[in-house]
Amino acid sequence: MSVDPAAAQTLGTVRIVGTGLLGASIGLGLRGLGVRVLLHDPSPTALALARDVGAGEIDPGDVPVDLVVVGAPPDVTAGVVRAELAAHPRATVTDVASVKGGIAHALAGADGIDRYVGGHPMSGRERSGPTAGRGDLFVGRPWVVCPSSPGQARERTEAVRMLAIALGSTPVFMPASEHDDAVALVSHVPQIAASLVASRLVKAGDPAVGLAGQGLRDVTRIADSDPMLWAQILSANAPRVAGVLKDLRTDLDGMIEALDALNDSGAVGARAAVARVIHQGREGRERIPGKHGDPQTRYALVTALLPDSTGQLARLFEDIGEAGINVEEFSLEHIPGARVGLGHVSVLPAVRDALEKALTDRGWHVAA
Amino acid sequence: MSVDPAAAQTLGTVRIVGTGLLGASIGLGLRGLGVRVLLHDPSPTALALARDVGAGEIDPGDVPVDLVVVGAPPDVTAGVVRAELAAHPRATVTDVASVKGGIAHALAGADGIDRYVGGHPMSGRERSGPTAGRGDLFVGRPWVVCPSSPGQARERTEAVRMLAIALGSTPVFMPASEHDDAVALVSHVPQIAASLVASRLVKAGDPAVGLAGQGLRDVTRIADSDPMLWAQILSANAPRVAGVLKDLRTDLDGMIEALDALNDSGAVGARAAVARVIHQGREGRERIPGKHGDPQTRYALVTALLPDSTGQLARLFEDIGEAGINVEEFSLEHIPGARVGLGHVSVLPAVRDALEKALTDRGWHVAA
Numbered sequence: 001m002s003v004d005p006a007a008a009q010t011l012g013t014v015r016i017v018g019t020g021l022l023g024a025s026i027g028l029g030l031r032g033l034g035v036r037v038l039l040h041d042p043s044p045t046a047l048a049l050a051r052d053v054g055a056g057e058i059d060p061g062d063v064p065v066d067l068v069v070v071g072a073p074p075d076v077t078a079g080v081v082r083a084e085l086a087a088h089p090r091a092t093v094t095d096v097a098s099v100k101g102g103i104a105h106a107l108a109g110a111d112g113i114d115r116y117v118g119g120h121p122m123s124g125r126e127r128s129g130p131t132a133g134r135g136d137l138f139v140g141r142p143w144v145v146c147p148s149s150p151g152q153a154r155e156r157t158e159a160v161r162m163l164a165i166a167l168g169s170t171p172v173f174m175p176a177s178e179h180d181d182a183v184a185l186v187s188h189v190p191q192i193a194a195s196l197v198a199s200r201l202v203k204a205g206d207p208a209v210g211l212a213g214q215g216l217r218d219v220t221r222i223a224d225s226d227p228m229l230w231a232q233i234l235s236a237n238a239p240r241v242a243g244v245l246k247d248l249r250t251d252l253d254g255m256i257e258a259l260d261a262l263n264d265s266g267a268v269g270a271r272a273a274v275a276r277v278i279h280q281g282r283e284g285r286e287r288i289p290g291k292h293g294d295p296q297t298r299y300a301l302v303t304a305l306l307p308d309s310t311g312q313l314a315r316l317f318e319d320i321g322e323a324g325i326n327v328e329e330f331s332l333e334h335i336p337g338a339r340v341g342l343g344h345v346s347v348l349p350a351v352r353d354a355l356e357k358a359l360t361d362r363g364w365h366v367a368a
Numbered sequence: 369m370s371v372d373p374a375a376a377q378t379l380g381t382v383r384i385v386g387t388g389l390l391g392a393s394i395g396l397g398l399r400g401l402g403v404r405v406l407l408h409d410p411s412p413t414a415l416a417l418a419r420d421v422g423a424g425e426i427d428p429g430d431v432p433v434d435l436v437v438v439g440a441p442p443d444v445t446a447g448v449v450r451a452e453l454a455a456h457p458r459a460t461v462t463d464v465a466s467v468k469g470g471i472a473h474a475l476a477g478a479d480g481i482d483r484y485v486g487g488h489p490m491s492g493r494e495r496s497g498p499t500a501g502r503g504d505l506f507v508g509r510p511w512v513v514c515p516s517s518p519g520q521a522r523e524r525t526e527a528v529r530m531l532a533i534a535l536g537s538t539p540v541f542m543p544a545s546e547h548d549d550a551v552a553l554v555s556h557v558p559q560i561a562a563s564l565v566a567s568r569l570v571k572a573g574d575p576a577v578g579l580a581g582q583g584l585r586d587v588t589r590i591a592d593s594d595p596m597l598w599a600q601i602l603s604a605n606a607p608r609v610a611g612v613l614k615d616l617r618t619d620l621d622g623m624i625e626a627l628d629a630l631n632d633s634g635a636v637g638a639r640a641a642v643a644r645v646i647h648q649g650r651e652g653r654e655r656i657p658g659k660h661g662d663p664q665t666r667y668a669l670v671t672a673l674l675p676d677s678t679g680q681l682a683r684l685f686e687d688i689g690e691a692g693i694n695v696e697e698f699s700l701e702h703i704p705g706a707r708v709g710l711g712h713v714s715v716l717p718a719v720r721d722a723l724e725k726a727l728t729d730r731g732w733h734v735a736a
Contacts, residue, residue, distance in 0.1 A: 002673075002733070122579060122581065136673075136733070136734075139673065139733075140673070140710065141581075142578070142579055144579070172575070172578065172579070174575055178573075178575065178576070181576060182572075182573075182575065182576035182579050183579065185568055185569065185572050185576055185577075186569075186572075186576060186577065186579050186580045186581070186584045187579075187581070187583060187584070189565060189568060190565050190583055190584045190587040190588070191583065191646070192620075192623060192645065192646075193561050193562075193564065193565045193587060194583075194587050194649060195645050195646050195648065195649025195650070195652075196561065196616050196619050196620060196623075196645065196649065197557060197558050197561045197616070197649075197652075198648075198649040198650070198651075198652035198653040199616075199619055199645070199648040199649045199651075199652045200553055200557060200612055200615060200616060200652060201553065201554075201652035201653070201655040201656065202648060202651050202652045202655065204550075204553050204554075204655060205546075205550075207540070207542055207546065207550065208546070208549060208550035208553055208554060209553075209554065209655050209656055209657060210510070210540065210657060211490060211510055211512070211540070211550050211551065211554050211555075212554045212656050212657065213490060213509075213554070213555070215555060215558055215559070215562075215589075215590045216554045216555070216558045216656065217656060218586045218587070218589045218590065219558040219561060219562050219586070219587055219589075219590065220558070220649070220652070220653050220656065221583075221586045221587075221653075222583045222586065222587065223646075223649035223650060223652065223653040224650055224653045224654075225646060225649075225650065226646075227643040227644070227646040227647040227650065228643055230642070230643070230646045231639050231640070231642045231643035231646065234627065234642050235627075235630050235638075235639050235642060238627040238628075238630040239627075241627055242624050242627035242628055244568055245620065245623065245624050245627070246624060247568065248564050248565070248567075248568060248620075249617070249620055249621070249624065251564050251567055252560075252564060252613065252616075252617055252620065253617070255560060255564075255613065256610050256613050256614060256617065259602065259603075259606040259607075259609055259610035259613070260606070260610055262603050262606040270603075271599050271603050272599070274598070274599045274602050274603060275595040275596055275598070275599035276595070277560065277563050277564065277567070278559070278560075278563050278591075278593060278594075278595040278598045278599065279595040280563065280566075280567040280570060281562060281563025281564065281565075281566040281567045281588070281591035281593075282563070282566070282591060282592055282593065282595065283566075283567075283570050284563075284565075284566035284567045284568060284569035284570045284588070284591065285566040285569070285588050285589075285591040285592045286592075287569040287570065287572065287577045288569065288577055288580050288584065288585060288588065289577060289578060289580065305370070305507065305508070311685075311689035313685040313688070313689070313695055313698065314682065314685035314686040314687075314688065314689040315685075315689075316682075316685070317679075317681040317682035317683075317684070317685050317686075318682040318685075318686060319682075320681070320682065321679035321681070321682040327681055327700070329700055330681065330698065330699070330700040331698070331699050331700070332695070332697055332698040332699070342508065365370070365504070365507075366504075
């Protein structure tokens with residue numbers, strides 16, 4: 001999966017309104033594919049920066065455009081889309097906001113609404129602004145496309161689909177409401193859960209956090225996010241996120257009740273209630289698609305001890321490659337206090353033993 | 369950090385009672401260091417298996433022992449420790465149960481309690497039983513040591529400290545109550561949170577879970593755990609886990625209330641309340657120690673596109689090594705539907721640009 005120059009050629013002239021991270025990245029990507037890109041931003045500084053990094057030319061205002069991409073902040077997106085529909089009466093207009101229902105609602109019945117197609121490229125970076133823009137920000141990511149009506153003209157949705165394909169994304173069509181339900185579940189609620197778990201550590205003692213292992217690190221990784229950005233995102237999807245959180249709270253209440261009952265020396269069924277929560281989580285976990293969209297594969301794990309010096313990872317993967325074994329997943333784990341790391345190599349179960357033997361033969365210390 | 373034969377030599381004869389995963393792994397590790405290991409298990413099958421994999425000899429019953437390691441299930445550990453203290457009146461007795469307070473409580477005032485030292489090697493595998501045992505299961509992991517009284521004789525705690533060091537672990541001394549508080553926070557509550565988030569996916573549609581990204585995968589990874597094992601662990605630490613969960617629920621209630629208020633079109637302060645939860649999570653996340661026990665370092669990220677074929681990872685790390693750059697963290701991400709992966713390489717911020725240039729020069733496609 002990579003950028004697609006043929007798809008880019010179908011786009012015509014593209015105007016980008018709002019040259020922050022996403023707008024500038026789209027401009028950079030399209031410019032790299034030879035598309036004419038006209039930039040506009042209410043901030044002259046952001047606009048000049050986007051031009052200077054190569055995201056396109058400043059829109060002279062008199063060139064007919066085929067596609068307008070609105071990269072404005074979520075809370076002003078609907079207004080900007082409406083203005084663009086009016087100003088460019090032949091163009092298809094799309095946006096990149098991460099919550100879609102509110103915008104669709106605000107635009108209902110707008111003049112030219114049949115030319116608006118909602119979009120959400122599901123990529124982001126820890127940085128923001130035009131200078132953080134990258135033309136390949138979207139490669140390999142889903143790009144959700146939300147038609148403004150079920151019967152919207154194919155010509156309009158096709159323009160946005162081609163934009164996604166040109167930039168290396170996988171277009172995924174769904175109605176705005178379905179999109180917002182989905183991101184509440186796979187993005188917004190996990191973010192809140194990570195933050196809630198990490199919050200518990202604020203007042204923890206050093207010895208306690210010193211026992212932190214990979215499990216805690218994984219659960220809390222995304223807690224390291226921008227509070228103001230997330231306040232915007234969660235607010236825009238408030239009812240759906242609250243709905244999922246209430247379901248989660250029901251299960252949490254059940255767990256607390258079961259633990260309290262156990263504490264009162266073993267109420268009947270309390271232990272089973274605890275096990276049920278874990279069991280249900282396991283079932284849910286199995287729903288997440290695995291590699292290449294296949295149903296999640298169970299991989300076998302081989303862990304190698306890695307001295308902390310340059311070149312060790314290269315040597316490890318060279319040795320694995322020489323053994324003719326394909327790595328399915330890999331993660332590097334640090335051991336607090338030790339000058340050594342653990343390299344967790346996931347492979348298909350059938351080649352697990354071969355990998356372990358190959359590594360041991362080549363002098364690696366293979367740990368459990 | 370690796371196994372330590374000198375420490376092993378101080379241990380004398382070691383008896384292991386309970387030859388499941390942990391007991392068998394301790395036996396394997398010690399046998400590899402030349403320690404005499406006597407095995408005992410109420411199950412003749414488990415005992416014979418442990419002997420057959422090389423974890424030690426079956427205890428003939430008439431050999432004086434210096435150290436007894438109880439690897440029984442948590443709910444019978446206290447009783448087994450009491451029996452071992454009585455049967456081996458000179459030996460130090462330790463255990464490996466993952467919750468310590470209940471056992472200490474059950475043993476209070478027991479004959480020979482001054483010879484009991486609680487232990488918790490913080491390692492595990494997805495498998496169980498003696499055949500899953502590995503002598504290097506403990507290498508690089510913390511091994512919590514809980515003296516049975518603040519003034520316990522150094523000779524007793526030293527025996528357990530040496531056991532941990534012999535097997536390559538880092539001994540960490542703390543009282544049983546502090547240990548149980550710590551694991552509630554860094555292990556038990558994250559487990560429950562992961563399960564609660566993953567549970568939400570059970571009834572989700574395929575298109576929704578198809579949008580799952582690395583964030584959801586990380587948050588829910590440990591949800592893939594054994595329900596019966598976790599029912600035991602959580603039950604043994606029920607009051608402490610319930611306490612942390614109630615704090616978490618207070619924050620969750622605050623988040624739900626704020627989202628509901630936003631829904632009723634923007635009650636004053638609701639958006640700030642949402643931001644506060646994310647902000648607090650970020651603060652907590654920063655408490656987790658980073659590499660080598662240093663305060664968590666912020667690394668810079670460079671992402672390379674990896675064609676899904678054998679040898680690509682080797683080539684990547686070879687190229688990084690040639691550039692003289694040390695990799696701090698690495699993770700491999702799959703792109704659903706694409707025959708390509710993303711290799712996320714974390715490095716010290718100072719060498720980020722050099723790495724990006726080195727990879728680009730060597731023909732890698734470096735993504736955002």
